[in-house]
Amino acid sequence: MAEENNENMQSVMGLIINGGNAKSSAFEAIAAAKKGDFALADKKLKEADNFLVEAHNGQTKMLTAEASGEHAQVTLLMVHSQDHLMTAITFRDLAGEIVDLYKRLAEK
Template sequence: MTELEQQIVTIISAAGASKAKAFEALRKVKESDYDGARALLAESRQADLEAHKVQTALITAEMSGEERPEIGLLMVHAQDHYMTSQLARDLVEEFIEIFEAKEKGGK
């Protein structure tokens, strides 16, 4: 496996872990365990940061002209996983706010 492929797999793995934690947090929301959900979202955010670091390194290398990685299906797959993990986390954060406010009698 090339260094680029290893970096791409790191993005996929970290994004997958992030998304899994976000959906685990959503199950906590269904149980009205908002503190537990927030804790899981913090773990999700940490996994996303790992993916973000690798993505940023690849983008920086490309922009500096150091190397121009070939954009293949594996990289597209990695970006897809990374973006959906961020979306999942963002949505679960909103669900926490909505359902917690509803339980407290708010809007």
């Protein structure tokens, strides 16, 4: 049971860390685009995507375990990790749109 809780905690922390890193990279992409550095903006968006893939893999592992009958204890930290990830995904999507807008403005 302790091993299961430890593994669950690692998964939860992975969602928080990777979600936070993804959001930070997306924010850096917006800042780079604002300065006209679109190569860096694109690099940062790709970086955000990579962090989100890592988080998604962790989330999928948790969901697969749940579907297999390994029910995890739902804690406030677990709920927070899911919220953190969903916010990061939304922020990444929005950052992509903002970078595109800066690119269009730069073309004119």
